[in-house]
Structure formats: structure tokens, C-alpha cells
């Protein structure tokens with residue numbers, strides 16, 4: 154029993170981290186129309202950043218500053234945002250597809266750096282060991298899992314509230330206008346480069362927070378964590394859940410992570426030994442098929458974007474009540 | 479202050495070897511409804527695009543009142559009081575009609591990230607005022623019943639009215655309208671004309687590209703005609719009606 158609950162805690166922690174990253178992508182794609190093809194780059198910047206700033210010092214290794222947890226996590230977030238800022242300055246004035254190509258390229262480049270910059274990233278072996286929050290106060294593994302889940306949910310909640318606040322403000326309205334029609338938005342005085350840059354940086358910083366949480370959970374990061382599979386998974390989560398709807402993004406993250414986990418189980422249990430080696434590719438195909446089906450039958454996702462009304466709900470209800478009297 | 483709302487000097491646009499607008503010098507009289515006519519491909523829209531900043535002129539200058547605006551990006555011109563609509567409407571399709579309007583006013587507090595996150599009270603107050611203003615303008619352009627509809631779902635004619643409404647949210651002093659009556663049914667066209675006249679009496683200068691000669695002759699003064707990138711005629715609508723060259727080049731086929 155405790156095994157199952159413990160596994161559920163693990164599952165929800167990972168799903169929560171995925172949900173955070175998907176919220177970041179939703180700001181990019183759902184609200185601004187930015188095609189980020191290198192989600193994993195910003196996740197990785199946050200992951201390695203947090204690890205280097207907060208991890209224990211090791212011989213022949215730069216970093217290991219052992220900074221307090223929140224400072225390390227915050228540092229990872231800032232590094233991810235700064236990376237996005239540089240990418241944005243270089244590409245946002247160009248045509249849209251340049252952003253997709255360059256973010257994808259940055260992700261590949263970052264993986265190569267992680268593999269080779271031994272002194273900074275530990276190379277292919279990665280960086281191991283991280284003073285996880287509350288770890289030395291709690292000696293029970295299960296309890297630690299629950300506490301960490303609460304930390305993830307708290308961060309998810311804070312990010313959720315901030316993003317909701319942003320996208321429902323005039324700033325969010327301007328982002329959506331840029332997404333819908335840049336020419337018209339410019340004719341109405343909106344500066345697309347400024348708006349896109351903000352969106353890119355904030356979304357990437359959120360992805361960085363996901364990366365920071367991830368490494369402080371596993372206390373380990375390696376180039377294996379920087380593979381394009383994560384970008385692909387996060388896109389699947391957003392498309393299935395519903396771009397332009399934060400509830401959809403979170404729902405999609407939980408669902409797809411569930412499908413991913415269950416299919417992984419099923420394949421290791423049921424598939425013949427000869428196929429085990431390809432289990433990963435079968436999961437790819439499964440998620441890919443799911444994306445295609447969604448795009449054909451329900452392109453707006455499970456929870457589609459809502460059109461904003463002229464009056465808040467409560468005011469309209471009151472108005473319709475008074476007309477009925 | 480000059481009495482020209484817009485002054486164009488030697489404005490020229492080359493697309494590769496092709497000269498779409500050729501050395502156009504014009505003064506748009508403040509407070510006028512100036513009609514801009516000419517056959518398809520004459521360069522009218524290209525001229526608008528240069529004035530509104532969407533295209534950089536190959537040579538020549540544009541001034542808005544006394545301010546040289548040559549080559550300025552379009553987003554800086556809206557807050558200077560220059561608004562434009564598009565020949566093919568460009569609504570923000572997945573946004574409601576009222577949001578299309580509320581978006582427009584410049585320098586909103588909540589348009590910056592810090593403002594949106596931390597100045598909620600001020601933003602809410604401003605939003606309230608914007609919503610009232612948008613609803614007033616929607617009444618004015620007869621779209622209030624569609625306020626909550628996605629702008630992509632309304633008719634083409636209604637989109638033209640929406641674009642006018644959007645432009646009005648910035649309290650512009652000069653509005654460039656590119657074929658406002660094209661594809662619009664007579665009822666909506668009449669509403670549009672009525673609104674343009676009312677705004678004009680309130681001091682707004684209009685430049686209107688239009689193929690509907692009846693519209694131009696009845697409501698525009700002066701009339702400017704372009705052909706092959708050049709200005710071939712400037713004068714009152716009366717003069718336009720009787721100009722043999724114009725009749726030949728353009729009106730002959732249209733009228």
C-alpha cells in the first residue's frame with residue numbers, strides 16, 4: 154500500500170514539474186504564438202544552473218557553491234531567462250520560423266556543451282549530489298517525497314497565479330493580438346519585439362524553474378536530461394490539453410505523463426524481451442500518434458482557449474438576473 | 479502649425495525594378511475627407527503603407543503636421559494620432575470584438591509586465607474606463623450586439639466597422655481608410671458614411687481609398703487620382719467629374 158502511495162507521490166511530483174514547464178510553453182505558444190522548438194534548452198539551463206549554484210563542491214570542478222536552496226533555484230531561473238533573452242534579441246526581429254530553428258539549435262548545442270565541458274558540467278557522467286530541501290530534517294524517504302511534492306505544488310501554484318494574472322491583463326491581451334495578427338497590432342501601436350521578448354524570457358524562466366525543481370528532486374543531472382524527447386513531451390502535453398488555456402496545459406501535463414508512465418510499465422511487463430530495446434521508440438510513436446489524432450479531431454485541445462467577454466461573469470449573471478425579474 | 483494634416487514630398491517606392499509609387503508630392507488638408515482613387519495596381523495601398531510606416535519609402539518624406547515621420551515604425555505612429563484600416567480586414571480573430579477595441583489605446587498601465595503583476599488596482603480602474611469607452615464606440619459603429627463574439631466570426635462588412643472602431647479607440651487626428659465600402663452592403667455603407675461625416679465634423683481628417691465613385695463624388699473633397707504610381711489629378715469632386723483625362727483613364731470604365 155505505502156508502495157503505491159509512494160509511487161503516486163513520485164508520479165504527481167513529476168507531473169507537477171511537467172505542468173510547470175507546460176505552463177511556460179503555453180505562454181510562448183498558446184498566448185504569444187512563439188514556436189519554441191527547444192523547450193529542453195531552458196529546462197536544462199535551469200537544471201544545470203541550480204545544480205552548479207546549489208550543489209556540493211567537488212574536486213576539479215567549477216561550481217558547487219552550496220548556495221541556499223532558494224538562491225540556487227532562483228539562479229537557475231535567472232540563467233534560463235537570460236539564455237532566452239539572448240536568443241530573443243538575436244532572432245525575434247527575424248521571421249517567425251527562425252525562432253523555432255534557433256531554439257532547437259540552442260538545445261542541441263547545450264547538450265553538446267554539457268557532454269564536453271567537463272570542468273563545468275561533469276561531462277557525460279553529469280553532476281551528482283544535491284542538498285535537497287529539508288532532506289536532513291526528514292529521515293523518512295516517504296515523508297520526504299510528500300514534502301517535496303508540496304514544494305512542487307506550491308511553486309506550481311505561484312506560477313499559475315502569476316501567469317493567470319499576466320495573461321488576463323492588458324499585457325496578455327497585447328500578446329494575443331500579436332499572435333493573431335502582427336501587422337494589425339503594430340498599426341494599433343503595439344511593439345511586437347518588446348512583447349515577444351518578455352513572453353519568451355518569462356516562459357523560459359518558468360521552464361528553468363521546472364529544471365531546477367527536477368534536479369533538486371533527483372539530486373542528479375546529466376546530458377541524458379537534455380535530449381529532445383522532453384521538448385516533444387511538453388508539446389504533446391500542451392496540444393492535448395489545449396493551447397491558450399492554462400487549465401488545459403496542466404491537465405495535458407498530467408494526462409500525457411500518465412500515458413507515458415503507464416505505457417512504459419506496460420511495455421516492460423508485456424512486450425517480449427526482444428522488443429524491450431525499442432520500448433522507448435514505441436512510446437515516442439504512441440505519443441506522436443496521440444498528437445496527430447488530436448490535431449485531426451480536436452485541434453483546440455481538450456480544454457480550448459476561451460474568448461474573453463466584455464463583462465466579468467458575476468456582472469453578467471447579475472444583469473441577466475435583473476432582466477428576468 | 480501647418481494646415482496640412484499630412485505632407486508627402488517626393489514619395490517613391492520601388493519593388494525591385496518595379497516602381498509602385500513614383501515621386502508623389504501631396505498635402506492632405508486638415509479637416510478634409512480626401513478621396514484617393516485610381517485603377518487597381520495604381521499604388522494607393524502602397525502609398526498608405528508608406529505613410530503609416532508599414533513600408534519604408536525608397537525615397538521621399540512624410541510629415542504628420544509638423545513632425546517628420548518618414549520611416550518610423552507603425553507602432554509609434556498610432557500614439558501620434560495617425561490610424562489606419564486595411565483593405566482586407568485584419569481583425570484579431572480569436573479575441574472578442576470588445577477586446578479588439580480595448581487593446582488599442584496606447585500606454586496602458588497593464589501593458590507592461592510589472593504593471594500587470596503589481597499595479598492591479600490601477601489596471602482594474604483603467605480597464606473599467608476602457609470598457610466603457612469601447613462600449614460607447616461599439617454603439618457608435620453599431621456593433622454593440624456583437625461585443626462578446628469572436629472577431630473572426632463577424633461578417634466582412636462588420637469587420638470594416640470594427641477596424642474603424644479600433645482606430646477610434648486611439649482618438650486619432652488622421653485616419654487612413656483603405657476601401658472601407660468594398661464588399662459592404664448598402665445599409666452598412668450608409669452607416670459608415672454617416673459615422674465618417676460625424677467624426678469629420680468633430681475635426682478628424684480622413685483619407686479614403688475607394689473604388690465606389692458614387693461614394694467618392696458625394697462625400698470626398700478634394701479628390702486625388704493616381705495611375706501607375708503617379709498622381710494624375712487633384713481637385714474638387716466637381717472638377718473630377720468633368721475632367722476628361724480622368725473620365726478616360728478611370729471613370730469611363732467604372733461609371
Ligand SMILES: Nc1ncnc2c1ncn2[C@@H]1O[C@H](COP(=O)(O)OP(=O)(O)OP(=O)(O)O)[C@@H](O)[C@H]1O
Pocket residue numbers: 493498516517518519520521522523524525565
Ligand atoms: N510587397 C510588394 N512586392 C512587390 N510588388 C508589390 C508589393 N506590394 C504591391 N506591389 C505592386 O505594386 C503595385 C501597386 O499595388 P497597390 O496595392 O498599392 O495598388 P492599389 O492601388 O492599392 O490597387 P487596388 O485598387 O487593387 O487595391 C501593384 O502592381 C502591386 O502588384
Ligand SMILES: [Mg+2]
Pocket residue numbers: 522523524565656
Ligand atoms: Mg489597394
